[in-house]
Amino acid sequence: MAESPYWNPRYETLPRADLERLQLYKLQRMAxxxxxxxxFMRRRFEQAGFHPDQLRTLDDRRRIPFLTKQEWMDEQARRPLFGELLAxxxxxxxxxxxxxxxxxxxPLRVLDSPRDWNWISEMWAYGFWGFGVRPADIVYLAFGYGTFIGFWGAHYCCQKIGALTIASGGMTSEGRVKQLVELGATTVCLTPTYALRLLQVARELGIDLARxxxxxxxxxxGEPGANIPAVRRLIEEGWGARCSDMAGMTEIGTIMIFQCRDSADSTHIIEDHFLEEVINPQTGEPVGYGEVGERVVTSFGRAFIPLLRYRSGDLVVRVPHTDxxxxRTFDLxxxxxxxxxxxxxxxxxxxxFPSAVEAIVREHAxxxxxxxxLTREEGIRDxxxxxxxxxxxCEHLWPEVQPRLAKALADGHENLRFNVERAARGQLPRFELKARRLVDRREYVR
Ligand SMILES: [Zn+2]
Incomplete structure (x- = not known):
């Protein structure tokens, strides 16, 4: 029998109507x-006039109040260590x-039950299997193995799949490069920034990771990067490997989206385990396919700290699964x-969005x-x-680069006019890890 490309063939290809019925059932149960x-959850529900019995259709989810990270942190501070969140x-x-x-x-503090952990690794398995990780793979996990959740779930997911795991906690970057080459790792888990860093370290050691x-x-x-085409190209060429973008959050302890082998730039939502909504961050109203908005997540798997309609702060553009x-019938x-x-x-x-601007700028080598x-001219015009x-x-190419970049930026922003100016060599700051490339000089008068 041919091997399935899906970790969970039945649910990953469930017709949408069945998927929504399943989501409603799980939502009722979790609420x-x-x-x-x-x-803590009950108090919030009562304040919002919500009772779980009100959930008769999936649309009724909108009766559940949004949960913010600030509320969670405040509750944790009110009654250390965990507040009254625990179920x-x-x-x-x-x-x-x-x-x-x-x-x-x-930090935000989380506790897990055995059931939570089983589920956490199961979510990673959707992504790992979908990306092509198999029992014969040797998976190198390049992270600290501390209390930060990081790739812990990925570690257990590999053991569930039957792949060999190599835990590299407490090692130097040089040590990791040497070890992953020596042990014949086929798959490496790390942040995009660290993938670039290890390339640099390998070069200094005279090692060509692609070869x-x-x-x-x-x-x-752990951070954007795999979804920025130019960054992805640098990583894929340097390592001679394919990348998969998988994103999660500490609040759920695992990933909720992953990139399958067939998608060039999009990530599937694991919809049989998450109810994901996209809203206008200002009004809280839902936005449609193809529009930028904030992800709101409801997790069906975490039981120790139930998470319903949590405002993630992440910006996304949802498109149908047929893209x-x-x-898979999971949207992207x-x-x-x-x-x-x-x-x-x-x-x-x-x-x-600065990240969208960066993606366009990086297309210009x-x-x-x-x-x-950002400036405010004559006190009114931004x-x-x-x-x-x-x-x-490339300095002599400026007369050609300048209009090309200005046009690309406008095309990507509903024809908004961007000024494109030149800086002298060495004038702009350089960054090691998290870059801060946006300067807002507008004066806010309200
Ligand atoms: Zn796909």
């Missing part, structure tokens, strides 16, 4: 569980994990997660570094300017 078991007694937990907490603030390693698959997660030819996010709501800027009525500058530094060998 009741939250109501009965989590005092189970802490002694039933088997794992503790947190957000990465990069900003130095208190000297057996790696043919990279699972990229991919793999046969075009280009994965394209940015954060906090990053969105409104220029003369048009929404501008002559540009070495850039900066987006202007957006992209300041570019050219590669030394």
């Amino acid at each position: 009741r569980w939250a109501w009965e078991r989590s005092p 189970n007694a802490p002694e039933h937990a088997i794992a503790y994990h947190t957000t990465s907490g990069t900003s130095g603030r208190t 000297d390693s057996r790696v043919d698959k990279l699972v990229l997660s 991919c030819r793999c046969g 996010y075009k280009g994965g997660i394209i940015g954060r709501v906090d990053d969105m800027k409104v220029i003369r009525g048009t929404n501008v 002559e540009i070495d570094e850039f900066q987006i500058v 202007e957006i300017t992209v300041v570019c530094e050219l590669r030394p060998d």
Whole structure:
């Protein structure tokens, strides 16, 4: 019998009407569980005038109040360690994990039951199997193995599939490069930034990862990058491997979207385990296929901390499942997660996302570094300017690059006019990890 391309053939190809019936059933069950078991959730439901019995159709989900990260953090601070979020007694937990907490603030704290963990690895398995990871693969997990959730679920998913896992916690980048080559890893899990970093480290060691390693698959997660075409090209060429973009969040402990083998730039939503909505972040109203909006997630799998209608802050563009030819009936996010709501800027009525601008700029190989500058002219008119530094060998091409970039930016933003200016060599800041290329000089008078 031919091997299935799907981890869960029945559910991944379920007709949409059946899928929606399944989602309604799971939503009713999860809402009741939250109501009965989590005092925090019940209090919020009551304040919003919502009762689980009101869920008769999938549209009734809109009666459930949105949950924000701020509410969760406030509740955690009110009653450390976990607030009254838990739907189970802490002694039933088997794992503790947190957000990465990069900003130095208190991290979001999460507990998991055995059932949660089984489900977490199951979600990763949809993605890993769909990307082509098989029992014969040797999977190298390049992350810290600390309390940050990271690739923990991916680790257990590989063991579930039957692939060999290599845990590289506590190792240096040099050590990791040498080890993954020596042990013949075929698949590597890491962030896009770290994929670029390891390429650099390998070069310094005289190792060409495309030639000297057996790696043919990279699972990229944790930040955007795999969905930025130019970044993806750099990684794929350097490693001589294909990338799959998989995105998750600490609040659910696992991934909710993955890129299958047939899709060039989009990620399937695991719809039999998540109810994903896309809303206008300002009004909270749903937006349609093809429109940018904020993801709102309801997870059917996590039981210890039930998550219903959680505002993710991620910006996405949802498109129908028919956009991919793999046969899955799960809808897609075009280009994965394209940015954060906090990053969105409104220029003369048009929404501008720095990540979308970057994607366009990166298509112009002559540009070495850039900066987006927002200004307010004569106190009323907002202007957006992209300041570019050219590669030394391309400086003479500016008269041709300038209009080409200006047109590409306008085409990508409902004909919004962008100013494109040139910076002197070395004038713009360079970044190691998280780049800050947007400067907002507008004065806000309200
Ligand atoms: Zn597909």
